[in-house]
Amino acid sequence: MAGWERLRMATRARIGLGRAGDAPALRDVLAFQMAHAEARDAVHAPLDLDRLAADLAPLSFLALRSAAPDRATYLRRPDLGRRLAPGEAAKLQAGEHDIAFILADGLSATAVQHHAPALLRAALERLRPHRVAPLVVALQARVALGDEIGAALRARLCVVLIGERPGLSVADSLGVYMTFAPRPGRADSERNCISNIHGRGGLDHAAAADKLAWLAREALARGLSGVGLKEEMNPLLPG
Template sequence: MTTPVSDPPVYDAWSRWRSATRARIGLGRSGDGLPTTALLDFQAAHGRARDAVHGAADFASLADALAPQAVIAVHSQASDRATYLRRPDLGRRLDPAGLPLLEAARGDWDVAFVIADGLSARAVAHHAVPLLQTCRVRLDGWRIAPVVLAAQARVAIGDEIGARLGAACVAVLIGERPGLSVADSLGVYLTWAPRPGRSDAERNCISNIHADGLGYEQAAGMLCWLLRAARQRQVSGVSLKLDTAAAAALTS
């Protein structure tokens, strides 16, 4: 009686590296191309990224989720998504129609939060409200302006919003440019003494907030540390370095 011989195990030198990264490495090959599974996965990821960029944020649902907090809805000077993608400059400027709403809410605010669709409406839908709510419970005693929902907006739109509201600091929660690994990553940009003309060097950024990246508690700890430090030192950007140890302690 003969004993069947099983195939020898196949050694995959890439397996332990794949477990440490979401990057596409060691995919193998089929002839001179990718294996079918890897190719289909790549195409699906590309489709998710395109959908995230071209999708529309549901600001009505965000307003409902934020209730009973007061919200203000504004729009950039980019009239539609196509214009927004072609003209980044218009996404940084407020449509004048929103100015009276901001002026009416002007006050002595410590911080203003802006939720902007940016380049991933999916990121805003998934993460903006949970992150904002996590932050608010850590800012007891802070005078927080009504949340501003900004459509077709880029980061710099927060400068004029914060200035119009009279806020000492503005934090813009915005959908980041999607990649082929993550299509719903949220970023936060903080600027002390916001006003039109602020440069990117005058902002602090917290990025990669998503299910497989930075969690809400950790991101909120970092943001609240930066907010307190900015208020104490009256600076942001390159003049304000995040103390990761101190921020981490805030998450415990």
């Protein structure tokens, strides 16, 4: 097997591409254009709430919107995606919750559509008997929106499942951000992140749920998250 072919089996990156004269091969140009189109579609596609409700059933959710009124504003004004629209916080009911899960469209609603229901179910199985707040779906949302939602629910730990910025190798990658004692103003250094959840060279749902559950239990037990909480679970890969 040629050297470049062996390397391409180990990565989704575009390496060792051929050429036809001075130009890239047509198949590589078309593949690049397709990947670019899929990434653009993922950024702009809206979250299908009806389909999400069917995929999550019998779980139900409360849908909330950020202060960004539409997708164009959301992309131009990240700050608006970090706080709830006026009146939305009043829809949340505070309780004695250990964990609040928020499904956020982020920069790839496609990722949430494809992976969030399966990951959420797997995580809930692993987190029994912790008290879980009613599920929230956040639209036009950034990661920090979970801080306001988690604080309003009075949850000890906020877990945001969000669509990651699509690239030219994966357009539907899901990320998880976990914050202990959520409240507006939390820094990114106070969060734990699990990224690259998509199952095609990234984390599959079961492996991601294992990581999520371990970090959630440790965060609740130690009373912290972020740089002070290092993952120490057994390696997921053989050896």
